[in-house]
Amino acid sequence: xxxxxxxxxxxxxxxxxxxxxxxxxxxxxxxxxxxxxxxxxxxxxxxxxxxxxxxxxxxxxxxxxxxxxxxxxxxxxxxxxxxxxxxxxxxxxxxxxxxxxxxxxxxxxxxxxxxxxxxxxxxxxxxxxxxxxxxxxxxxxxxxxxxxxxxxxxxxxxxxxxxxxxxxxxxxxxxxxxxxxxxxxxxxxxxxxxxxxxxxxxxxxxxxxxxxxxxxxxxxxxxxxxxxxxxxxxxxxxxxxxxxxxxxxxxxxxxxxxxxxxxxxxxxxxxxxxxxxxxxxxxxxxxxxxxxxxxxxxxxxxxxxxxxxxxxxxxxxxxxxxxxxxxxxxx
Numbered sequence: 001x002x003x004x005x006x007x008x009x010x011x012x013x014x015x016x017x018x019x020x021x022x023x024x025x026x027x028x029x030x031x032x033x034x035x036x037x038x039x040x041x042x043x044x045x046x047x048x049x050x051x052x053x054x055x056x057x058x059x060x061x062x063x064x065x066x067x068x069x070x071x072x073x074x075x076x077x078x079x080x081x082x083x084x085x086x087x088x089x090x091x092x093x094x095x096x097x098x099x100x101x102x103x104x105x106x107x108x109x110x111x112x113x114x115x116x117x118x119x120x121x122x123x124x125x126x127x128x129x130x131x132x133x134x135x136x137x138x139x140x141x142x143x144x145x146x147x148x149x150x151x152x153x154x155x156x157x158x159x160x161x162x163x164x165x166x167x168x169x170x171x172x173x174x175x176x177x178x179x180x181x182x183x184x185x186x187x188x189x190x191x192x193x194x195x196x197x198x199x200x201x202x203x204x205x206x207x208x209x210x211x212x213x214x215x216x217x218x219x220x221x222x223x224x225x226x227x228x229x230x231x232x233x234x235x236x237x238x239x240x241x242x243x244x245x246x247x248x249x250x251x252x253x254x255x256x257x258x259x260x261x262x263x264x265x266x267x268x269x270x271x272x273x274x275x276x277x278x279x280x281x282x283x284x285x286x287x288x289x290x291x292x293x294x295x296x297x298x299x300x301x302x303x304x305x306x307x308x309x310x311x312x313x314x315x316x317x318x319x320x321x322x323x324x325x326x327x328x329x330x331x
Contacts, residue, residue: 032063033230038075038084041068042260043189043267044215045088047110047276049259050252051241059240060233070170073141076218080104085227086234087218090143094218095291098313099305103221106314108235108326109284110242111215113274115147115187117205118172118194123182125205128155137165137172137184143213144169146294148185150211173197187213188270189262196266214287224315235278236322242278280316280329288314 037052039045051057057064069075072089073096079087080102088110097104119125123134128151138144152162165181172184173194183205184194194202217238224231245252249271257267292308295301311331320327 032058032061033227033233034063034065035086035227035230035234036084037064037066038078038087039066039068040072040075040088040215041070042187043256043262043270043274044111044113044187044213046245046252046256046274047238047241047278048088048217049256050245051237053255053259054241054244056237056240056244057234060237062230062233062237070168071139071142072215073139076104079218079220085219085223085230089216089218091214091216091287091291092141092143092146094216094313095288095295095308096141096301097218098308098310099292099295100302104313105219105221105224106288106310107217107219107224107231108238108278108280108319109214109216110238110278111274111276112212112283112287113187113215114208114210114212115144115185116191117151117183117185117207118176118191119183119203119205120176120179120181120198121201121203122179125183125203128205128207129157131155131183132157132161133163134182135163135165135180137167137175137181139169139186140166143211143291144185144187145300146291147211147213149294149298151185151207154210176202188273189260189266192266192270212287214284216284221315224318228318231318232322235319238278239323239326242276245276278319278323278326280314280319280327282328282330285310285314285329285331 039048052064052066067084073093075087076089076093076097078084080097094106125131125134136148138148167175169186169190172186172190175181176184176194177198219231253267253271254264257264288310296307316327316329
């Protein structure tokens with residue numbers, strides 16, 4: 001009888017253990033694949049912000065941990081350094097990494113918008129040429145630097161005609177207010193923040209059309225090889241988020257403003273300036289080529305760098321498997 005009882009107890013113990021294992025597996029499946037996203041805490045990251053806040057990542061089996069940064073360069077540096085898996089980043093860090101031989105995988109563009117110039121009203125900058133002799137801030141290694149050089153070219157000015165100041169976007173308003181710079185070049189919402197803080201002491205220079213910065217999704221190639229299902233799940237969530245943004249303008253503005261620490265009233269009038277679109281198209285390639293050509297022409301590249309072969313950097317298969325209509329790129 002004791003033997004029978006012992007056998008029955010072992011059987012129940014095994015059943016309990018099996019149940020516990022099954023429960024653990026279920027919980028792990030519900031939690032999803034853990035990934036670390038390095039993201040710019042700005043409206044330009046709107047698609048990934050909505051994907052996170054509205055549960056599209058979780059819906060596609062992903063448990064996304066986010067680290068926030070103020071530039072796409074910081075995001076990509078974090079991924080290349082191994083401290084994050086996926087980066088939201090602009091074309092400037094992308095071309096720098098590609099030309100340095102970093103094995104990055106460019107997966108999609110998610111947004112583009114124009115970089116702008118805010119000036120101190122007292123500096124008397126009413127046209128491009130008035131920048132001569134002025135102290136102009138931008139963030140080195142970002143699209144703001146390329147924009148600055150294209151702006152000078154449009155003004156028929158050389159690099160020696162202005163005084164450059166390298167600043168983080170969040171430090172530019174204070175610098176303009178204190179008089180330590182005469183103008184700054186950057187992306188939203190830092191322009192609107194400056195106008196709000198300084199009022200009639202600041203003036204926007206009309207530079208629309210000079211340079212549109214793209215925002216993109218980049219991983220390391222070895223990560224793509226190891227985690228293809230994670231990458232496709234991530235992109236699928238972004239495509240779903242884009243559709244939701246277009247169908248729910250007010251809701252999207254509220255979500256993104258909250259994440260970017262902006263009043264809804266500040267973001268609403270700017271919203272149409274952010275073109276949210278998950279895509280791999282010729283526009284994407286044109287921007288990368290233009291930026292890489294700028295690096296080669298100005299010497300702003302690693303020694304011995306040449307024009308990247310984008311076919312070894314841009315990976316179309318993941319997005320094509322999720323939304324083939326969004327891949328129209330022709331090499």
